[in-house]
Amino acid sequence: MAQQIVIVGGGAAGMLAAYRAAQLGADVLLLEKKSRLGTKILISGGGKCNVTHAGSMEEIRAKFRPNEARFLKPSFYRSTNEAFVKMLTDKGMETYTRADGRIFPVPPFDAKDVVAVLEAHLRDVGVRVRLDAAVSGVAVTDGAVHSVTLVSGEVIETRHLIVATGGSSFPATGTTGDGWRWMESLGHTLVPLRAALAPLYLDPVPPAEWSGVALRDCVLRARTANPDGTSGKERMRWRGDLLWTHKGVSGPVALGVSREVAEAIPSDSIVEADFLPDEPFEKLSERLLTHTKAHPRRAVSDFVEAEPAVPNRLVRPLFDSANVDIATKGAYLGAKERNRLANALKGWHLGRVRHVPLERGEVVAGGVSLDDVDPQTMRSKKTKGLYLCGEILDIAGPVGGYNLQAAWSTGYVAGETAAKDLVSI
Numbered sequence: 001m002a003q004q005i006v007i008v009g010g011g012a013a014g015m016l017a018a019y020r021a022a023q024l025g026a027d028v029l030l031l032e033k034k035s036r037l038g039t040k041i042l043i044s045g046g047g048k049c050n051v052t053h054a055g056s057m058e059e060i061r062a063k064f065r066p067n068e069a070r071f072l073k074p075s076f077y078r079s080t081n082e083a084f085v086k087m088l089t090d091k092g093m094e095t096y097t098r099a100d101g102r103i104f105p106v107p108p109f110d111a112k113d114v115v116a117v118l119e120a121h122l123r124d125v126g127v128r129v130r131l132d133a134a135v136s137g138v139a140v141t142d143g144a145v146h147s148v149t150l151v152s153g154e155v156i157e158t159r160h161l162i163v164a165t166g167g168s169s170f171p172a173t174g175t176t177g178d179g180w181r182w183m184e185s186l187g188h189t190l191v192p193l194r195a196a197l198a199p200l201y202l203d204p205v206p207p208a209e210w211s212g213v214a215l216r217d218c219v220l221r222a223r224t225a226n227p228d229g230t231s232g233k234e235r236m237r238w239r240g241d242l243l244w245t246h247k248g249v250s251g252p253v254a255l256g257v258s259r260e261v262a263e264a265i266p267s268d269s270i271v272e273a274d275f276l277p278d279e280p281f282e283k284l285s286e287r288l289l290t291h292t293k294a295h296p297r298r299a300v301s302d303f304v305e306a307e308p309a310v311p312n313r314l315v316r317p318l319f320d321s322a323n324v325d326i327a328t329k330g331a332y333l334g335a336k337e338r339n340r341l342a343n344a345l346k347g348w349h350l351g352r353v354r355h356v357p358l359e360r361g362e363v364v365a366g367g368v369s370l371d372d373v374d375p376q377t378m379r380s381k382k383t384k385g386l387y388l389c390g391e392i393l394d395i396a397g398p399v400g401g402y403n404l405q406a407a408w409s410t411g412y413v414a415g416e417t418a419a420k421d422l423v424s425i
C-alpha cells in the first residue's frame with residue numbers, strides 16, 4: 001500500500017514539514033538516515049541553537065540575496081519567526097532575544113531541547129518516524145513520484161514525497177548531498193555548490209600561538225588579490241568578532257565574507273582586519289600624534305597596548321607588519337611610521353585566502369535552482385508529487401538564525417501543500 005506522505009530527512013525542514021502535514025490530518029512517514037532526528041540542529045549555534053531572528057519577516061527576508069528573498073516571501077509570511085517561537089514556548093521552553101536580534105533558548109534550554117520540543121510536536125500529531133532509514137534513490141513514473149528505495153533495498157511507495165535532505169557541510173550530521181544527486185537525475189538544475197558561512201584558511205598560516213586569539217567587534221574586509229601581492233577592490237566586509245584558528249580565521253566576520261570569497265575563486269582574495277572600525281584613519285593618526293607629543297619618552301607600544309581592541313599577543317606582530325620598531329619612543333616616531341602604524345590598525349593584512357572549506361560551512365550556497373520550485377507551494381516544477389524544502393534549495397542566508405528560519409518556513413509550506421494535495425488529487 002502506498003504511503004500518503006513520505007518525507008526524507010529529519011532535520012529542521014523535514015520535521016516542520018512532517019508536523020504541518022500531520023496536523024492537517026495526513027498520514028506521514030518521516031525517514032531519517034541517522035539514529036536520531038535533527039543532528040545538525042544539535043550542533044547549531046555551538047549547541048545553543050540560534051533558532052531564528054527577531055523583527056518583521058520583511059526585515060528577515062531582506063537579509064537574503066534578492067532572488068532568495070523573492071523566493072522566500074510566501075513561505076515567510078505563511079510561517080513566521082513568531083509562530084516558530086510559539087511552537088517552542090507552547091512546550092514550556094523560554095527564549096530570549098540578544099541585543100543583535102538573534103533568538104536563543106534561555107539556558108539551561110539548548111539545541112537538544114529544541115529537537116526534543118519538535119519531537120514532542122511530531123508525537124502529538126502522530127508522525128511516524130523511522131530512524132537509521134537512509135534513502136538511496138527516488139523513483140518516478142510518467143513524470144510523477146512513485147517510490148523511494150532505502151539503502152537496505154526496501155521500497156516504499158508514495159505519490160507525495162517531500163525531500164528535505166539538507167546540504168553537504170558537516171557530513172557527519174547525515175548531510176552528504178544525497179538529495180541533490182536525485183534531483184539532478186530527475187531533471188532539476190543544480191546551482192554550483194560553494195562554501196558559505198565557512199572559516200577561511202590563510203596563506204601564510206598564522207603562527208600557532210595566535211590560535212584562539214579573538215578580536216571583538218572588528219571589521220573584516222575581503223579584497224581582490226593583485227598579482228604583486230597587494231590588495232585591490234573590496235569584495236565584502238563584515239563587522240563582528242574574529243577568531244584565529246590553526247589554519248586561518250573563523251568567527252562571525254570570517255563566516256560573513258566567506259560566500260563572496262568562495263564565489264570569486266579562482267580569483268584570489270586577501271583579508272584585512274580593521275581593529276577600530278568606528279575611528280577614521282585621520283582621527284586615529286591624530287590621536288597617535290597627540291599621544292607621542294604628550295609622552296615623548298615612552299615607547300609607542302604603550303599606545304597600542306592600551307587599546308582594548310588589540311589583544312596583547314598581536315601588539316608585536318602589528319609593529320612588525322607596519323615596519324616600525326616596537327621600542328620606538330614617542331619623540332622618534334616620524335609621520336610615515338605613524339601612518340604605517342595607523343594603517344596596520346585600520347587594515348591589518350591577514351593573508352591570502354588559500355581555501356574556504358565547504359564541509360566546514362554552516363550552510364552550503366547553491367543547490368536546487370529556485371526556478372525549479374514554486375515558492376507558493378514548494379512543489380517541484382519538474383516532478384509531480386515532489387516537494388522540496390530547506391537547504392537542498394539554492395538558499396544561504398547570513399549568520400543569525402536566518403538559515404533555520406528558511407528551513408522552518410519552507411518545510412512548513414511543503415508539508416501544508418502535500419497534505420492539501422492529498423485531498424484535492
Ligand SMILES: Cc1cc2nc3c(=O)[nH]c(=O)nc-3n(C[C@H](O)[C@H](O)[C@H](O)COP(=O)(O)OP(=O)(O)OC[C@H]3O[C@@H](n4cnc5c(N)ncnc54)[C@H](O)[C@@H]3O)c2cc1C
Nearest residue numbers: 009011012013033044045050135166174390391401403404
Ligand atoms: C555548525 C553549524 C551551526 C549552525 N548554526 C546555526 C544557527 O545557530 N542558526 C541557524 O539559523 N542556522 C544554523 N546552522 C544552519 C542550519 O543548521 C541549517 O540551515 C539547517 O539545519 C538546514 O535545515 P535542513 O532541514 O534543510 O537540513 P538539515 O537540518 O541538515 O537536515 C537534513 C536531514 O536529512 C537527513 N538525510 C540526508 N540524506 C538522507 C538520506 N539519504 N536518507 C534519509 N535522511 C537523509 C540528514 O541526516 C539530516 O538529518 C548551522 C549549521 C552548522 C553546520
